[in-house]
Amino acid sequence: MTLFETDLPTMATSIGRSTADDIWVQGYNLADELMGEVDFGSVFYLLITGRLPSAGEARIFNAVLVALADHGLTPTALAARLTYTGAPDSIQGAVAAGVLGAGSVFLGVFEDAGRVLTAAAPDAATSDEELDRLAAGIVENHRSRGARIPGLGHPFHKNGDPRTARLLAMARELDVLGPHTRLMLRVQAQATSPSGKPLPLNAGGACGALLCDLGIDTAVLRGVAVVSRAAGVVGHLAEEARAPMGRTLWYLAEREASYEPRR
């Protein structure tokens, strides 16, 4: 007898199913109701949340995806290009290598900010005073632990992340700036760096807050960023196929690094 001779829980999915004549995605007929009817970003939203976004939600969700897709020769782009150098016939592997770097340091801020905000559980009925109080609690909690508040500050964009202003302006205009983002803005207003300077709201913090307002589960917040970044990675691989830099990166590393065995 093995260890697994027990009754198993039933399994259910709402995501998709194929029959001989049709493909269903979240209860929609893929060919008739989704293809050509809604954009890819909206179908991605449908896949995650189980419902199609409103027009405003679709625009802000697309803007978040656009914001995170690429910003140059980042570690994720370089890892993907170097992987492609060794395995050009398995482009899925190079994309996978690229997104594997979308972890706690870079795109994790996204999820971390989302977790801080959803833990405070603001909703549409939360008053401004209550949001101020929740924000003060978050700021104090991090200050007492000597921890950085996820979503604030940026190593390069000292004057403010250009994506943040655009996202917030759009969200206001589209009337999708909800309680999580309102709370995030209050946190930003109250927080300061260890040396007492104000900290700008970075794109990760803004995106995390806006996605919470859009009803995205914090468990997959980083997954949204991963799909967005995958598009950037494929862009880099298209360029790498045409004008490779992988070997130059390799030789550069070998040339610049000294060999210092400890033996």
Added chain:
Amino acid sequence: MTLFETDLPTMATSIGRSTADDIWVQGYNLADELMGEVDFGSVFYLLITGRLPSAGEARIFNAVLVALADHGLTPTALAARLTYTGAPDSIQGAVAAGVLGAGSVFLGVFEDAGRVLTAAAPDAATSDEELDRLAAGIVENHRSRGARIPGLGHPFHKNGDPRTARLLAMARELDVLGPHTRLMLRVQAQATSPSGKPLPLNAGGACGALLCDLGIDTAVLRGVAVVSRAAGVVGHLAEEARAPMGRTLWYLAEREASYEPRR
């Protein structure tokens, strides 16, 4: 002296760059010119090709992304869910595991069809007679090698893949049905199964041909499918976080598989 003391080729990229105040993507100001102005599918197209799509190109490119995003509990979805079971705090790893199965057997058809079509090098000026001749060459080449023509036939959708009809109707309506797709249709019309039956054009073949018409490099055709499928995988992971089936799949496999050591 090491092996790498040589002059290195210069490196250049058109994809992206950050300055203190701005982020540039393919020469566009990300915050001002792309976010909120174009949908995510169009920015993905820009990242790959270096130019924004026309309205018709954007619609068909989005429809291709929507077509491939998901169709249920496929091996890629299951691999992602099982990976999430062991590593729920690294969702990027579960997405990567999911897309790693997007290889030669499933989404490879995409790229294979594209390679067959681009090797024939049809263009806008190619006449119908010439397309018929090129199609006959492709069919004969595969028949003589006993090889299947990529993009034709489907194990489940015997009466035709529902996505194919929709894509072709859209492409005609939008006037983006170009020489690669015209050639693919002629190949389909001429080819038959080993038993002499007609073979439907499957979604992979239609998508591959349409993407070639859109100017996507065959080197990254599969990459387009990978990004699309990544969205489906994140949908599955959102569900897995809420209503897990990973352990049931595991116990089911242990229960159903007999243990037969060769010793």
Added chain:
Amino acid sequence: MTLFETDLPTMATSIGRSTADDIWVQGYNLADELMGEVDFGSVFYLLITGRLPSAGEARIFNAVLVALADHGLTPTALAARLTYTGAPDSIQGAVAAGVLGAGSVFLGVFEDAGRVLTAAAPDAATSDEELDRLAAGIVENHRSRGARIPGLGHPFHKNGDPRTARLLAMARELDVLGPHTRLMLRVQAQATSPSGKPLPLNAGGACGALLCDLGIDTAVLRGVAVVSRAAGVVGHLAEEARAPMGRTLWYLAEREASYEPRR
């Protein structure tokens, strides 16, 4: 001007270097001093720690690698097989998919146990009384937070994990049972389940403690398990290539799971 116009730190590595005639690994001539002279497990130890293990260290390190390599159709094995189903010509992708599940839930215990033990910083000079005191602190710390102590308890091997007894017996015999393992054993002796029952030391806890005694950095403890598990995954893929079960798993999932769209 871009953001990166600053002086860069120098880079150095002790791991490896190639010249026209030789390959060096941690200061050893690979062909002359390592190949045929030491087993693969010992070279793995050298790669991580910068020195070759003693005979006793090599035996226990190999035993740990053997202990973790495989135990059947686990989620990691299934994810690898399902990935192989879609991408059989990219076996590196199937191995990667397999190891991506070696995360916090399964092999993470390894690293978690190591972090708890190294945080207490026991060394060869720590007395038994001091170890008892450190163990009591660890037990109390977890009890007060309602947290499980990593390395204790096992869902299946209720009477004790068979690998643990073997590893401890070997470590005693080889005289490599050091302060981290001695501390772990005291933690096990003092801890109980919420219902007051003793908790066996599982293989993850034993391996984590022994590897700390071997001088493995906690940052890569899980990496040791990943390499071990990669060997098991390749074993599964060799079988999958010969006697596939990937499609059966797929169809089984589709058959057993109900489709319940939320729309």
Added chain:
Amino acid sequence: MTLFETDLPTMATSIGRSTADDIWVQGYNLADELMGEVDFGSVFYLLITGRLPSAGEARIFNAVLVALADHGLTPTALAARLTYTGAPDSIQGAVAAGVLGAGSVFLGVFEDAGRVLTAAAPDAATSDEELDRLAAGIVENHRSRGARIPGLGHPFHKNGDPRTARLLAMARELDVLGPHTRLMLRVQAQATSPSGKPLPLNAGGACGALLCDLGIDTAVLRGVAVVSRAAGVVGHLAEEARAPMGRTLWYLAEREASYEPRR
């Protein structure tokens, strides 16, 4: 009705199974018969082939694993380090990124050489004359197609790969140099570069041939290299955790690459 309502093939595995008291690997009791009794390399061989290696087979298999583990700051090592920079808490992801580059360009030669040799199907009874004839066929087949013979030539080790000589000497001494390696040596003796120069047998070619002689299925030849390289990658990650170079690589790439948008 869905598409999967058919009888499913049975599933069987010889790899492993857990019961409440024991863990079985290829029919061996893991704790009693493998741990401490055989080295990790031998258990890896057991996992793939279903049997334990002889003493000579174990030594040469370990030597192959040692040969391929690392040779410095290769693209695989760099991709792993850059992934670790972004996701240090998911070391399995960094290892996966590293092995994903073990594809057709670098470690694929391994598998390619193995496929060429097994296609010729030499066995212990094949005479020297027949081996010469088979070798001539292989050389002629590649020459006529203008294709390179996998396993011959090396971009850096022009005078011969130092690992090859060592492996061949060991194989002769241990009497495990079988028909595939004898054939590979004859291919090497007969082949020349396009300019007429002799081509050395590289480590990939030697390892591929020796592994075929050891009875490793060509489907997983590259998988052997992947496990070996995973050990090297973990070595690099241990160093990266201690003395990081990931950010320097990133800034170096941003600094050295010019930004040349096509817009």
